[in-house]
Amino acid sequence: MDRRDLMTRTGIGIAAAAAAALSPNANAAGPAMAIPKVNPSGKLLVNKDRARQIMERYKIDGLIAATAVNVYYLSNLTPLNVRYRSELGGFATFPRDPDQPSFVLCGTSETFDIANRDREIPEQIFFTGIKPDAVVKPGIEPEASQPREYISSKNWQFTERETRWLAMQKQALATVAPGAGWAIARALKRSGLTKGRIAVDDMRIKYLLDEIGFEGVTIVPGDDLFKLIRMVKTPTEVEMMRIAGRSNGEAAMATMRRFEAGMTFDDFENMFRQESANRGNQMLSILCGIPGGMLPDGVAVKGRPYLIDAVSTFGEYNGDFGRTLVLGEPSKETLFRAKAMEIGRDTVFAMAKPGVKFSAVRQAGFDAMVKAGIPEKAVFVTPHCVGLVHSDQPFRLSGIDDTPFEHVLEENMVLTIDLPHLEIGYGGGHFEDLIRITKTGVEPFNELSGPLVVV
Secondary structure, three states, X not given: OOHHHHOOOOOOOHHXXXXXXXXXXXXXXXXXXXXXXXXXXXXXXXXHHHHHHHHHHOOOOEEEEOOHHHXXXXXXXXXXXXXXXXXXXXXXXXXXXXXXXXXXXEOHHHHHHHHOOOOOOOEEEEEOOEOOOOOOEOOEOOOEOOOOOOOOOOOOOOOHHHHHHHHHHHHHHHHXXXXXXXXXXXXXXXXOOOOEEEEEOOXXXXXXXXXXXXXXXXXXXXXXXXXXXXXXXXXXXXXXXXXXXHHHHHHHHHHHHXXXXXXXXXXXXXXXXXXXXXXXXXXXXXXXXXXXXXXXXXXXXXXXXXXXEEEEEEOOEEEEEEEEEEOOOOOHHHHHHHHHHHHHHHHHHHHOOOOOEHHHHHHHHHHXXXXXXXXXXXXXOEEEEOOOOOOOOOOOEOOOXXXXXXXXXXXXXXXXXXXXXXXXXXXXEOOEOEXXXXXXXXXXXXXXXXXXXEO
16 A cells, blocks of 8 residues: 555544545645635624623623733724734723623724724724823823824825725724723723623723722623633634634645655744645644654654644634644554544544533543553543634633533534544654534534544
8 A cells, every 4th residue: 555545544424424525625735725815704703692691691791801812802803002912902892781882992003994894893992091291180081192193295085995094083083092991991881881790801901990990890800701602603703713724724734745754843833834824824833743842853753653733823713633644654553543543533523412511522532542442541532612712611710600610512612622642752643623513413624534644
């Protein structure tokens, strides 16, 4: 048998049927498709119904986001200052009451982007800082400093888009708040949230409100609450994750095919970065060898099995894909273990449907791989949700309800079920696919090839 014929020997049944529905070009090197537009529908990402159900369950009246992923999730916008890695460069609010407005709070540099109207964005409140000569009194909003205004020095003929830019800029300059705290306070007042419980993903928000004397609301830690909401995806998110998963898998396969004996991990990482970009994704992480340590010999050698775990993002949504890579002829042990991982995947895919506990999936995959012959201490099975964060689920709501809870699979969860095995001296193996939970089973977001890639 030719070495390349050993590649992607999937089994039968569920995996084979699902693979047939995916792109036949998934294994091609280089771009496999035209780079798609991010969020072509333009709709908000947040799962509003789920958010309000969870907020009702835990008696939360509103949400305030400060971290980049949650601001983006609630507002469809990543403010420029956030992209510049300012930790508190933008905020977003979301009320439990569906009749009240949500807001994005950001600097005036966002006016032109918002005015483009190429996607749905909540109401806006812009902020700068306090005017240098303003009189500051406790509890009274001071005058805001005025940012630079982009004006025309000539009588140009404006395009329709430029006209919108100027109108939005004029609105922002007329209503700008004198700082983030005052902008948050305005949003809460306009959403009817002057009392009750507000969950935040960064407790510095409480400091910003305390600093200006805003009272009446109770601020509670809400980072885990955001994760719980994000676990079930909207149709807009699902479509973006299909693209993320497919392109990520293609990029990983193309990278593995380019790997050669004598190359370093840095070589592998750079190739994955290139292959991801060719498909419109941005590399987030790549593992090759043993997690943390990477290549046991420092360079790639023939015959060793390497764990590959590839993560790249499209529109900030993660793809996640894992395989086992061997340069040259795989050993009998490697072939044997690849078959065991294949049995593990068929087992977990057969039971993955709404209502099944994560722990049941984990145990079934573990038992199947150990029974198939992989040493018990080498096996790890980890189901985890994937989305704007690689492992996107909480196991308790710290600061709200500290009682541990276990998740069950729900329709439109997007997740992977990691099926790796690791042994110092032998090496590693991995088998991981990005899937969506449907009403009756799973939809794969990458090609369902077999666990072993031989180059």
